[in-house]
Amino acid sequence: MDEIYLDNAATTRPLSEVINRVTEVMENDFGNPSSLHHRGAAAERHIQQTRKFLATLLEVKPGEIYFTSGGTESNNLALKGTALNYKNRGQHLITTQIEHPSVYNAFKSLEETGFKVTYLQPDSRGIISPQQLQKALKPETILVSIMYVNNELGSLEPVSKLAQTIKNYSRDIFFHVDAVQALGKIPLHPQQDNIDLLTVSAHKINGPQGVGALYMKNGMMIKPLLEGGGQERDLRSGTENTPGIAGFLPALKNIPKQVNGGSTDEQLASLKQFTIRQIQNTISRVQINTPQQSAPHIINISLPDIKGEVLVHALEEDDIYVSTGSACHSRQKINNRILKAINLSEKYLEGTIRISLSALNTKQEMEHTVHKIKEKIDYLHI
Numbered sequence: 001m002d003e004i005y006l007d008n009a010a011t012t013r014p015l016s017e018v019i020n021r022v023t024e025v026m027e028n029d030f031g032n033p034s035s036l037h038h039r040g041a042a043a044e045r046h047i048q049q050t051r052k053f054l055a056t057l058l059e060v061k062p063g064e065i066y067f068t069s070g071g072t073e074s075n076n077l078a079l080k081g082t083a084l085n086y087k088n089r090g091q092h093l094i095t096t097q098i099e100h101p102s103v104y105n106a107f108k109s110l111e112e113t114g115f116k117v118t119y120l121q122p123d124s125r126g127i128i129s130p131q132q133l134q135k136a137l138k139p140e141t142i143l144v145s146i147m148y149v150n151n152e153l154g155s156l157e158p159v160s161k162l163a164q165t166i167k168n169y170s171r172d173i174f175f176h177v178d179a180v181q182a183l184g185k186i187p188l189h190p191q192q193d194n195i196d197l198l199t200v201s202a203h204k205i206n207g208p209q210g211v212g213a214l215y216m217k218n219g220m221m222i223k224p225l226l227e228g229g230g231q232e233r234d235l236r237s238g239t240e241n242t243p244g245i246a247g248f249l250p251a252l253k254n255i256p257k258q259v260n261g262g263s264t265d266e267q268l269a270s271l272k273q274f275t276i277r278q279i280q281n282t283i284s285r286v287q288i289n290t291p292q293q294s295a296p297h298i299i300n301i302s303l304p305d306i307k308g309e310v311l312v313h314a315l316e317e318d319d320i321y322v323s324t325g326s327a328c329h330s331r332q333k334i335n336n337r338i339l340k341a342i343n344l345s346e347k348y349l350e351g352t353i354r355i356s357l358s359a360l361n362t363k364q365e366m367e368h369t370v371h372k373i374k375e376k377i378d379y380l381h382i
């Protein structure tokens with residue numbers, strides 16, 4: 001069998017339309033979008049096209065979309081920008097123990113500058129309840145950030161109910177959602193769901209790496225992270241990544257109609273269920289960490305007496321690519337923060353792998369992968 005790529009939560013293979021568009025724009029429309037002449041205008045048109053399409057998809061206004069260098073930057077901008085701009089209203093912030101490091105560490109750094117942060121602990125499924133959020137809200141709270149889909153476990157947070165809890169308490173508290181793993185898989189309606197800031201990234205949906213966006217509700221003001229030429233309506237200085245932003249468009253257009261229409265990606269969800277059944281029927285003593293309430297593309301499993309890292313490399317020998325955790329930090333073993341937060345028992349902590357799917361994967365590939373995992377485990381246990 002050819003290569004089986006199952007690390008789609010880390011990054012995805014760019015679509016050929018994406019590659020063509022990036023190349024085309026680099027070759028033909030290399031102008032600086034801020035330039036007044038026609039080359040500038042041509043580059044600017046590419047940016048506006050993607051902005052408009054993303055805005056329509058999210059059911060927001062184009063003026064509420066700001067392009068950045070990716071999910072990491074959008075998260076930092078949203079969190080630090082809001083906290084710093086509204087610190088006179090209060091200095092209490094809320095997030096969770098299972099956020100991506102670009103959120104978690106942004107809060108750690110805000111803590112160092114004097115903000116007080118509450119880190120909510122999820123239940124054993126990796127889910128945060130509106131009740132526990134309710135208890136954490138205080139008169140001094142100015143910002144809450146909770147991810148839509150956890151990148152390690154796939155757990156799907158009840159974002160709309162969490163937003164309702166916040167807004168019932170106070171309309172002055174801002175709600176940020178890291179939707180990097182949700183875009184393209186789950187319908188996103190920030191305005192309808194009372195979300196003030198929402199982060200997305202192109203390379204998780206077969207778009208180019210190094211391109212992201214932040215939705216920020218009209219009327220909100222945040223402090224920019226970068227000083228410079230005032231691009232993106234003064235929020236994100238620096239010459240825009242025009243080819244990358246243009247290449248984001250075909251990736252957005254490729255999102256299944258069904259997701260835009262309001263339901264999750266059923267084809268992917270059924271491939272995930274098929275794979276989980278295969279795993280349960282083939283591999284003994286396996287623990288499935290991904291809960292029922294989860295995104296359609298992530299499967300996190302643990303095996304006792306085995307190191308996830310060893311299994312990842314063993315599978316690589318057969319051209320099967322999975323992960324031990326989020327690629328951004330898997331080498332630092334920080335992923336244990338998330339596994340510990342769901343109280344995964346000690347014997348399973350080391351033996352965890354993440355299998356993440358895309359629409360390009362097939363049932364045959366998944367059958368073959370599960371068979372190979374069993375083969376490798378049997379061999380490694382000898």
Ligand SMILES: Cc1ncc(COP(=O)(O)O)c(C=O)c1O
Pocket residue numbers: 009010069070071072073075100102147149150151178180181201202203210211212326327328
């Ligand atoms: C949930 C989540 N947030 C943020 C990021 C960071 O996005 P980017 O790689 O575009 O900086 C990732 C990437 O793995 C992620 O999974």
